[in-house]
Amino acid sequence: MDGQLYHAFTFDPSKSLLQRKCTKNEIAHAIGVSNSTVTRELRRNSSSRGVYKWDKAQRLAEKRKHQMPGNRSIKPFVRDMAIGLLKQRQWSPEQISGYLAKKGYRISHETIYAIIRKDKYENRGSLYKHCRHRLKHRHRPVGKRVIIPDRVSIHQRPSAADGKRFGDFEMDTIVGNNNQGAILTIVERSTNMLFMRKLKHGKDADELAQTVIQLLAPYKGLVKTITTDNGSEHVQTMHIAEAIGYRNLDRGDWAERGL
Numbered sequence: 001m002d003g004q005l006y007h008a009f010t011f012d013p014s015k016s017l018l019q020r021k022c023t024k025n026e027i028a029h030a031i032g033v034s035n036s037t038v039t040r041e042l043r044r045n046s047s048s049r050g051v052y053k054w055d056k057a058q059r060l061a062e063k064r065k066h067q068m069p070g071n072r073s074i075k076p077f078v079r080d081m082a083i084g085l086l087k088q089r090q091w092s093p094e095q096i097s098g099y100l101a102k103k104g105y106r107i108s109h110e111t112i113y114a115i116i117r118k119d120k121y122e123n124r125g126s127l128y129k130h131c132r133h134r135l136k137h138r139h140r141p142v143g144k145r146v147i148i149p150d151r152v153s154i155h156q157r158p159s160a161a162d163g164k165r166f167g168d169f170e171m172d173t174i175v176g177n178n179n180q181g182a183i184l185t186i187v188e189r190s191t192n193m194l195f196m197r198k199l200k201h202g203k204d205a206d207e208l209a210q211t212v213i214q215l216l217a218p219y220k221g222l223v224k225t226i227t228t229d230n231g232s233e234h235v236q237t238m239h240i241a242e243a244i245g246y247r248n249l250d251r252g253d254w255a256e257r258g259l
Helices: 013-019 024-031 035-045 054-067 076-089 093-102 109-121 205-219 237-244 252-257
Strands: 168-175 182-188 193-199 225-228 247-250
Touching: 024 035, 035 054, 076 093, 076 109, 093 109, 168 205, 182 205, 193 205, 205 237, 225 237
Parallel strands: 168 225, 225 247
Antiparallel strands: 168 182, 182 193
């Protein structure tokens, strides 16, 4: 439903209407929740025979909550203790979690990893340097997939952008070891004119966009197309377009085939 937030069902003996022969609409109205909340509650916490008991449902909900490490808020002082152990003793998140659990403080190793990744990728911090593997073992992408706005497929590439006219550029990034820093490269196809600039913060979209604008500013009005890949560092293409004016093309499989 538009504008309606997910409502988590809370349990109370007064809500034992679920155990009576009331319609879902009557129950939802009586306890002040949506019909979908009641339906979801019955589906998740009824027995295999379709019998619902609120006290059993409460126990099941508490069990699920306990099994989800990211579902509980972490007290700031516990978070600080975990970070302190990481910095001072160079322990792994698993060791830190186990040590604090013995002291009576709960924080899962998944939560500690999440803190480290957020510090690295969002805050450009250095907590990851205290990990023995520096997060190198994590091969799958971290975070949500980034969608480039108003992306134009390479299959829609205009025939005029064949490398003979001036103004068709290709852009790419060369990433350093351990993802430390990067080099932006831009090539004008008809002349093979090369622009290169070091990116201090690696594949940071904002820094890359500002660098592209600076490099191509002298050619404002002459840029016809810029061909890139689908990397998240190119998410600011609309900002570049507004500054220098061009039609962005994503490189896709075309680059892999070397055409």
